[in-house]
Amino acid sequence: MVGLPERARIDFRVLGPLEVTGRDGPVRVPPGRQEVVLAALLMEINRVVGSSHLVDLIWDEEPPDTARTQVQICVSRLRRNLADAGIQASIATKSPGYLMRATDDAIDLHVFNRLVAEARVLAGNGARAEAAERLRSAVALWRGPFLTGIPSDALRARALRIDEDRLNAIETYLDLELELGRHHQLVGEVGRLVHEHPLRERLRGQLMLALYRSGRQAEALEVYRTGRDLLIEELGLTPGDELRSLEAAILGGDAALHELPGQGPIEPAAPVVPSPPPVEQPHQLPADTADFVGRGDLIHAAEEILTGADAWRAMGVVVIVGMPGVGKSTLARHIAHRLGREHFPTGQLYCDLGGTRAVPVETVEVLGRFLRALGIPGPMIPDTLDERAEMYRNLLSQRRVLVVLDDAASEQQIIPLLPGSASCAVLVTSRVRLTALPGAHQLELDILDTAQALELLGRVIGAGRVAKESQAAVALVRTVGGLPLALRIIAARLAARPHWSLASMVHRLANERHRLDELAHGEMTIRASLSLTHDGLDRSARALLRLLSLAEGPSMPGWLAGAAVDDHRPFPSDLLEPLVDVQMLEAVAVEPTGEFRYRFHEIIRVFAREQLVALDDAMVRVAARERMLGGWLAIAEQAHRRIYGGDFTVLHGSAPRWQPPPGYVEQVLADPLEWMDSEHVNLCTAVEQAAAEQLHELCWDLAATLVTLFEARGYHEQWEKSHRQALEATDRAGNLRGTAVLLGSVGTLHISRGQPDRARAVLARAQALFQQLDDRHGLAMCHRDLGLLDRQRGADDAALDSYQQALRGFDLVGDVVGRASVLTQRAHIRMRRGDSAIAHAELEEALDIYRSAGYVGGQAQALRRMAQVLAERGESAQAEQILTDVLAMVRRSGDVIGEGHLLRNLGQVNTELGRFTQAREMYVRGLTVREQVLDHGGAALIRLDLARLMDRIGEPAAAAELLERAIATFQDRSMEPERGQAERLLATLTARR
Template identity: 60%
Template sequence: MAPGRFRVLGPVEVDGPGTAARIPPGRQQVILGLLLVEANRMVSTETLVDALWQESPPDTARTQVQICVSRLRRSLAGAGMSAVIDTRPPGYELRLNGDTLDLADFLARTAEARVLVKEGRTAEAAALLREAAALWRGPCLGGAPNRSLHTRALRLDEDRLTCVEDHLELELELGQHHRLVGEVTRLVHEHPLRERPRALLMIALHRSGRQAEALDVYRAGRTQLIEELGLEPGERLRGLEAAILAGEVPAQPRADTVAPAPRGSDPTRPARPRQLPADTADFVGDEEMLRGAESVLVGAAARTAVGVVVITGRPGVGKSTVAAHLAHRVAHEHFPDGQLYCDLHGTDQPSVVDDVLGRFLLALGIPGPVIPDGLDARLEMYRTLLADRRVLVVLDDAATEGQVLPLLPGSSTCAVVVTSRSRLTGLPGARQVELDVLDAGQSLRLLGLVVGEHRVAREPEAAAALVRTVGGLPLALRIIAARLAARPHWTLASMVLRLASERHRLDELAHGELTIRASLGLTHDGLDRRSRLLFGLLSLTDGPVVPGWVAGAVLDDDRPFPSDLLEPLVDVQVLDVVSVEPTGEFRYRYQDILRLFAREKAEQEIPAADRAAAVSRLLGGWLALAEQAHRSVYGGDYTVLHGTAPRWRPPAGPGDPLEWMDGELENLCAAIHQAAAAGLDELCWDLAVTSVTLFESRGYLDDWERTHAEALAAVRAAGNTRGTAAVLSSLGTLHINRGRLDSSRGALLPAAELFEELGDVHGLALCHRDLALIARNTGDDTTALSLYDRSLSGFTEVDDIVGRAIVLTQRALILATNGEMAQARTDLAEAMAVHESVGYTGGAARTLNRIGQVQAMAGEHTAATTTMRRVLDMVRDTRDVIGEGQLLRNLGQVSAAAGRYAEARTYLEQALSIRERILDRTAATTIRAELAALPGQEALVPTG
């Protein structure tokens, strides 16, 4: 089993062997942070007290530190961490072994890199320093709002920045200036007064043939230094400016050197998904049963069939918990090629097998546009990918055998864990594991883990009675134990009496349901009024995970940290914390049975109008965040239509827009579905078309199609003409992505008619752009140019500068083919200026690629190669595998046209490897033909 890992280079995290320890924010995180940055050294109690209370600690400060340390020890032990917090007068020491701390790993790599630099091994040193910098996940210690930690964190953040500067400087020495311009530009933007990154950027720009821009970087820095600090630039910057003006900076390397993939990035290496949900730190279960199930999974390779374990049992018995724990026990050692996970949603809203296969194929590295339509084609691709890999598949809450059978890999090197409410006896060769309730010993052990073994030992008879009362159901026991843990002054005997009374009120219920409802009823009634209201309203969300801001939305509370509202629900274990956002906010999850109970309470206690208003604010929050994410990607409300639905503004924005949207994919899709079901048609279509920012960039074409089908039904039922036109227009774009040009035309033409009736210039411009692309793809350049002209006119009228830039980029290839090179270059220069001005990197990459293609058509092979290499670096940064394959092919074609056949072969072989890895057989066949034709080929024209 893999060792645990402590992380301080970002938010404080503890990843145990297979599970994460939850360290509550506040005092425990401060103490753990201090112990970690001073690992293997004693930290005095006075230091810890000062860190927690600064000038005025309470009289009980030392006792409270002892309590925090005790809880930390329990959390670390529960996560399986071998680290020990020793009591060493006058304080504590956290003893760590090996590479269990990311900070220690960082310091070791930077020290080794310094040695490599002295030995002249520049490439190895640069790679090691880049790896060291990549260990950071954000500001050290999560930004460390605590004053005592803040100084330490700032010092370490400075070490990271120096490490980044060091590897960038070494990489510049290695001639990688083209690839580094964007990265160094971001660094200068983040640290405008720091002179070393500015000098590196000037060198990179100069060596890339962009001397004027290099000098502009110097002048902008000088102006800022004078205005903000009253200082002139340092000697290095001044000397560099003079050297550029005098032409004395070393020239760029040869242009015929093939650009390798960045270290750590291998486009031909299969993706290794890690989708398992978190393990439970205080897991208690039948060890013999677990070993038997484990033997089925890990022994599968010795047989000819895939190993399958089916876990069944009544509600609350812990099927999902056992499945996750079992999966984590075997995942790392026996299934190193990845773990796939899907919640099939049982009989509630059962997942469609086609959609699940689409998700799995995406996770296995197949881009969305390459994933075929139809169940049979997807099954073939899925089983082909898993044929020689060791992958574990976990299918949670399956309804029938028919839902599971198509998802079984065909290879005995893989294994499958399934949970279900019913016995799936139709699965051939599956080991059936029926979970029973915990026995008395297991129940007492779980109770002791939660409330403290000393309390169980103090009241052994009451503890035994409490275990009998809840019937050994883990969920009910955890809920009751959590309430006791939150109230240390309550006796176990008093809880037995309370629970017995609640059961008498519910004696018409079945035993298992009775036990859970009785436990929940006690917990619910013990909450304060606001927490009871929140418990009910929060259950109205349809998504699988609840971000902290949702609490503020359903209560209409605009506090800056709305997750504070949820802590009372976490304390009594009716809500689970599943992860922490980069902003420090948490993400939560209801267990299904708890969500149902909470919804029942909401219907009983909260007026329908209040519930509807809460749902409207919740969905308005998703729309506001998706809107912000789109603006961040495109630089504004460009190339998208919006409606009039009210927004609710969460206190914090989405951070990295595409990463945020990717992480919220299921929630966004659920919100669109919920809006359609609630009759919020205006909100539904707006959220659906805004989410295309994610669907298109990440290739989530199934989600795009499904959400738009729901949105289209909603707007048509409501008679919403503009919404109908907007969804049809977006579906037209989807069909183009899928290569269904007739279907695209069938959606775009009626959309254009509706926009025409409404006088919606923006919508018409979007339709004309896509209709022009269809005409271009079918060889009708004349119609395409006419439609592009109409689209340009519309985008100009509504001041959609990015929409205009996209059209200019698309039509440039037609102009160049028709001999209008000057106009094509003018259009592309305008488009590039727009994309750079708004910060739309995706548009800049596409325009730059088109510039390279036009250069190649004009016979400017060296310039085309330089341009396309820049684009290659950009698409690699965005993990655009299809774009990377196309750029490598284009570079191969340009190299062949210039007579550099060896270089062309290298590029084309890299492109072929990518196409073979993603099972794109059509493109692979084309590239093989180009490779075969290389020796006698005189010219190849880059494809668009």
């Protein structure tokens, strides 16, 4: 890396999550107070940080009386950790607080600042290329937002200022590289940055200039219009002088825009060949273990299989097998992190298959997750296992991806998840030997040997403490049988009790094992460790552990702790700290809010549930479960309201809600659809759990609310599964309204899947139930969907009748968004009948409703339909402007399918305007988008349109080639009307030859 010493000495990394590296690798800093203290000292390295300042950072409000003592304890532990790790840094007590001494190069923040300063000098001396390279090296030090996950509002405020330094460095090297004439290379990078930071005018101007110099004037102006609208919408401001001046210069073709400093004008841009959308590169691995020890021979063997010479001839498959608690998942994650970025740069896929749970994850669901992670929109993912597996193999055929399958149940679960390409590799963990897995290498994972176990123990409780009681330490390792999980649990208990001797722990554990001597050795060891730790917790922590075991999802947000014990404190994750400290829970990730996510080891979950049944009565268990599930419903309900602007186009029930902390909800619902998507596994699991526990009212309400996500992201499989489970619950309970709501939703699902007959039959059943219940809102939703079915089959009169009944119903219950959806759909019939003025007026009403509600998805639908009406009336220029605006909207929302539709519409409109070059560009870009997401039918439609254009501009040979490919696709997909159109045009072209 330019500007760094030959051997970088960075011990502390704060440009991203806080990381500490010692002589033997990563050093674990316990989350919470110790992280805050260390972060504060690092930010003021070689300067005194006052004790009162540290207290304020840890406790934003009302610090306890023992606050200064707790800070002293944190500093003491940090000193010991740094010394044990061999880090050349020290923390001195110096009035009025503490001073961390270390070299500037020991912390990445100081290295970053030095590189930026060096770049400034280079740029001042005219060395632009060297300056840009130095700045890129500085930015490359960043691994995410500054001090990600540190739980301190005051530190986060400081972090925002330092994050701004990173963006300034990026914008500066982009300016330098634009001055060097690298506009072609920068378009993609700057485009991604503008997407991430849409309100930064300097970045937007850089993208406009790069596009303009690359011969893409229309796109440069589109970037300006999008930014202008966004600034007005978000901030009520217009673009600044520089951005407005740049737009004017582009419109006027100002020659100065093509001038490079000291180099004269750049060469004219070559014709544009649109680049494909960026390929998704998923990085799904859970965090590595900071205090990982040993296993060197197994790591070497696995890496040789996955990346060695033989791996280039056949796909490497490694299966790590071993008893519970021996560290299979930990080893797999460690290997995956070692190999990921260097050997598998185009992605790492990960899934916990739940092989040891009562119901393992279905393979078809895993494939759906992987396909979405690889960039395939939900509606484009096929329904069957075989089709998904084929699409998955095709996507991975030209990529180097590592697939990690944790806790596999059987070969049958895994085989469809194997890529077909030798460029990929697979890492599996399982408790059973998967001998029938083709080409797999089995690695047997055994217990830690004494030296490795002692090293692990020393990393947790301190090497000095182990050395002081070396014989007791060896005895302790033998007592836990060398099992890593058991050792970590016991070591965490000792770390929390520094006054306990190791010998006393050996005695305690031996007594507990004797009580459990009827168990198998591995199970006995873990149970003994768990029992000691559980019994040593205070009463409230024990109760929380037991109740949290009711949560079924793969990971847990912190608010679930508050729901479990009905505690409404603003930071309920504080309740979990005692459990994390003793390794009964694992903090596995950091949410965008800075809150941690947590996970049980499955053995600990089973143990906690056994304790729950033994110690807590049924009423306590039922109440806790209802609160946790009610919390999921409460946030999902809020998410729907924020997307649609209220409780519109959704029906709710009377199940009790439990409200998580308002501040947390406000943060996670900044992007409500993204929150639903990120939590969709937990949300669907909550529906399944509610159904199993016969919480039928809550079950149907949550399932129906999740349609907001299912419909937007095309999660048809989850839609069907959740509703099937909920319907079983409402049928058993005789819950007619819940059944009616779910049937209506299933009808919408069948419409989305293109199954009109099934949709009509289910909607008729829902309609009959809603009539029986005199539920006007439910009836309105049924009439709307029945109207859509009639419209799709060409029965316009029947459709208009259904739409009119839907409008009356929505108006009666005050569902304005429901009304707008009917007006938007009905406009299609108005257009078909030549009533474009009425269609336009109704679309304007719908658009006003959507805007007042803040429903962006509805705005995009209404605007696109309005553009079609305008184009039909010959007002193509106005239609083109609207479509351009809608294209920016769908790109911001990540709607790739919508982008493909709009690019095709823009191609059609530009053709009508006689702008054949722009039309061709739009078609080619739309075709690229469609092919990227494997929408072959949509791609064929664009080829047909593009062939018409090529024929029109005098390129019949190119048109014929496009038609031949389109016809083959239409034939494969039974798209007979489109096939007929293409064949007739091809016959016309052939006859002219």
